[in-house]
Amino acid sequence: MKYAFLMMSIVLVLAGCGGKSEQTVSPYIPVQDYTGQGYELHNGEEYVEFAKEHRAEVEKLVKAHFRTKYKTDVIVHNVVGAQDAVVAKVEAVEEPKYHTFVILPIDSNALTGKVMEDQGVVDGAITTSLYGQAYHKEFKVLDDFCEKIGKKYPVIGMSQKAINNTTSLGINTPFYYVSTLDVFFPEAYKLYRKNGKVTNKELDTYIRHKKKEKESISIALTFYMKKRFGNPDATILKEVIKEFKQTKGFPPGNYNIFINSNEIQKATTSEKSTKSTNDTLGNEIVIS
Template sequence: MNTKNKWIICGIGLLLLLGGCMNMDNANGNGVDEKKGTQDEVEDQSNRLVSVQEYNGEGFSLKNGQENDKIAEAKREEVEKAVKDFFLTQYKTDVEIHNIVGNVDGASVFVESVGKPHFHTFAVVPIDSNEDKILTDQVYSLEGEVENAITSGVYGLIYEDQFSKLDKLLKEITEKYPFTGEKIQAINNTKSFGFGNEYYFVSFFDMEISERIVEIYLENPDITKEDLKEVNLKKLSPESINITIQLFKDKKDSNPTNEELEDIAKVIEDAEGLPFGAYNLLLHDNIIDKVTGSGDKETTVDRADPNYIIKNKH
């Protein structure tokens, strides 16, 4: 898979900054005997792998976050209040908190918006580990992270009926072909991808329109489709809306094939009434790395950028 596709899977900002999506092929470079290091890494990797049907986000972690993870968990109520206040103050949004994961500077808190527009995102709560202190007045999000999630959620609201058709289609595909999606618990505990579900997520790349959508949302968080009529979506190109579908084989020791990829892509291509956008289709084996929450590996087959499945406006 190319670099952009891996970036799409990691999500905007979070794992790149905090050490998920790590390159597991790098030499350790720490002076330890390379042969021993490789053997230990293989054993560690085997302990990290779990079936997609079993994975609920347990074991997910961020680089160098062990100490802050303990502090954040011990002061969970304080962390949760700080994050809920942050989203209400900065984004006028009620959120449900799903997971708190230590990182090198504090704790990453994975949240889901309450109601519609619906989206997953995260915020960071800094921690002074020397003082065991939660810096509740310094909560922040990565630049553009929450804004992108809001735009993604609003897009899901605008095309609500079309996304319902996509949900139905993907359910039919998983009934006909030996594939499944991720568990909702895993999504809630490890993902910050904006609008999406166990089968897909939406990424929005037109920054001008995104900024206007966020402005309208902040003026009225109870935004409806009617409120969005003034947003001119006609000039959007399909490539500015990426809908990334990820399916997993439903049995262990089973790898996806190019034939399956072609068949499923054809089903999506032929389907009518789906959301406008450029579709990435990724088929994984049955296994997820429980530390990074990713199913991406050498066995993955994909049809993606630049060979999107394009669905035009109706």
């Protein structure tokens, strides 16, 4: 029960409830200056220094966990203090490349040696990345579209370094992220767990030919205003939505488009303010 409560507390924080409420300096920072500095988890202050001092031990435990359970090598990008634990932000080295996190409990000021995970988060990260592999050509279309928007309008994305240090999602690029919190392609997932990879033919059979499950994939396009301290521009949002609807070849999924303020909260990476597709259309853009 102790570890179950710990897991629930940390997952809620990572879902967006983290960060201190009292700060002597501004909690916000222009997105182009942000690399993950100040990122923290609620009630993790006690173990900030612990996370730094025990990073090597954390990395060893985490890498062994992913090699044993998933036959996957990972990079540990960041280790942060949490409530009676530390959280490691990791990225898979080879395809399917995904971001996720694991939790290492602390007892009597020492790591217990356990590596815990919220199964829905890790499974969802793997599932979304397998989805990205299956639709790699379509995601290239999405990449090109986002790059075009970044050149045409005064918007930018979050740096890859900041993403690596803070994200817990499966696919996360400077301009969009793809998420699901369940295994909606179980055959592909089981093959990955068995072999550490899935062939193109298997991806085609077990993902591309599945229709219903694609409705579970959420894809959020997230652009930040380029002007330092700038507020989100609803006019830009309308233009981006218009261009998005005129472009063909995107991967299937439920899309939402965000134009965010330039500033984000350091502790949680949340935008200071935003304009989204829902403000304009009242619902997501669905591509099947």
